[in-house]
Amino acid sequence: xxxxxxxxxxxxxxxxxxxxxxxxxxxxxxxxxxxxxxxxxxxxxxxxxxxxxxxxxxxxxxxxxxxxxxxxxxxxxxxxxxxxxxxxxxxxxxxxxxxxxxxxxxxxxxxxxxxxxxxxxxxxxxxxxxxxxxxxxxxxxxxxxxxxxxxxxxxxxxxxxxxxxxxxxxxxxxxxxxxxxxxxxxxxxxxxxxxxxxxxxxxxxxxxxxxxxxxxxxxxxxxxxxxxxxxxxxxxxxxxxxxxxxxxxxxxxxxxxxxxxxxxxxxxxxxxxxxxxxxxxxxxxxxxxxxxxxxxxxxxxxxxxxxxxxxxxxxxxxxxxxxxxxxxxxxxxxxxxxx
Ligand code: 5GP
Ligand code: MN
Numbered sequence: 001x002x003x004x005x006x007x008x009x010x011x012x013x014x015x016x017x018x019x020x021x022x023x024x025x026x027x028x029x030x031x032x033x034x035x036x037x038x039x040x041x042x043x044x045x046x047x048x049x050x051x052x053x054x055x056x057x058x059x060x061x062x063x064x065x066x067x068x069x070x071x072x073x074x075x076x077x078x079x080x081x082x083x084x085x086x087x088x089x090x091x092x093x094x095x096x097x098x099x100x101x102x103x104x105x106x107x108x109x110x111x112x113x114x115x116x117x118x119x120x121x122x123x124x125x126x127x128x129x130x131x132x133x134x135x136x137x138x139x140x141x142x143x144x145x146x147x148x149x150x151x152x153x154x155x156x157x158x159x160x161x162x163x164x165x166x167x168x169x170x171x172x173x174x175x176x177x178x179x180x181x182x183x184x185x186x187x188x189x190x191x192x193x194x195x196x197x198x199x200x201x202x203x204x205x206x207x208x209x210x211x212x213x214x215x216x217x218x219x220x221x222x223x224x225x226x227x228x229x230x231x232x233x234x235x236x237x238x239x240x241x242x243x244x245x246x247x248x249x250x251x252x253x254x255x256x257x258x259x260x261x262x263x264x265x266x267x268x269x270x271x272x273x274x275x276x277x278x279x280x281x282x283x284x285x286x287x288x289x290x291x292x293x294x295x296x297x298x299x300x301x302x303x304x305x306x307x308x309x310x311x312x313x314x315x316x317x318x319x320x321x322x323x324x325x326x327x328x329x330x331x332x333x334x335x336x337x338x339x
């Protein structure tokens with residue numbers, strides 16, 4: 001469906017509601033939080049009561065986002081619509097999803113993941129660099145003026161998902177969106193600083209052992225975080241966030257992976273790929289999702305078991321060529337370099 005028709009549908013729906021629930025995904029990041037909060041402030045300017053929900057606790061690192069304290073583990077009650085942001089499927093919102101409750105009201109799915117399952121009654125799915133840019137499109141379409149609050153929330157989404165405008169899906173459109181947000185008062189350097197430069201020393205105590213045991217098989221480089229490592233460092237699992245981006249900065253790592261052992265017998269898998277490769281399809285095959293260059297999934301099994309299954313699935317996607325491991329290849333095995 002054309003984007004404008006979808007935006008029209010969203011406008012028509014929002015004209016009829018007084019209360020909405022805006023839901024962020026589990027293990028929330030800057031894009032899901034910034035997108036939800038930016039949307040909430042914009043809808044409130046229109047007189048709509050916007051409530052924020054997330055199944056997981058929101059990280060204190062994002063306390064600078066206006067309205068972050070309004071988040072709660074809030075199920076759908078008397079709201080007349082649900083807006084789910086930055087989630088490629090409903091599993092991604094964890095315990096907030098309830099089949100019966102969600103069947104009662106329109107579900108609006110606003111997301112930028114190519115792996116999105118179109119679970120909403122209205123699906124605004126555009127593969128931009130961040131969901132925040134899509135929310136900006138919605139706000140623009142609704143002719144709601146930007147203010148500093150909205151702009152700060154949305155720019156945080158753009159900055160985090162593009163890793164500071166460095167990912168391969170950062171386009172001129174992304175930069176134009178950022179310019180509008182900065183012009184509306186979003187403090188770019190403060191956001192960048194808050195998002196990228198506030199790691200604790202405890203984080204380093206976790207990354208140290210993880211990095212000293214880093215492993216490589218062909219073009220895949222990975223690190224593992226076990227529950228025991230978390231206990232020893234005295235940190236929770238969110239301290240491993242960002243480790244996969246760091247790993248991917250080593251040129252041997254055409255694919256970088258961090259495997260995190262969860263408490264419930266599952267393993268969280270976080271993957272990054274160079275632009276010539278695609279990790280989203282393996283993530284999707286394991287029940288997760290994401291983008292070609294950044295994807296993830298949560299898989300039942302022990303860490304070694306999940307690691308072997310993921311690596312095998314990735315290797316199946318391309319033909320390993322031991323004589324020239326660093327030559328990037330397309331997924332069908334053909335060389336991406338010009339002949
Ligand atoms: P990250 O590695 O930063 O946690 O996630 C990378 C990308 O993959 C993000 O766009 C994120 O939404 C997606 N992703 C990570 N884990 C999962 C998962 O378990 N399920 C789904 N659907 N997507 C995931
Ligand atoms: Mn996102």
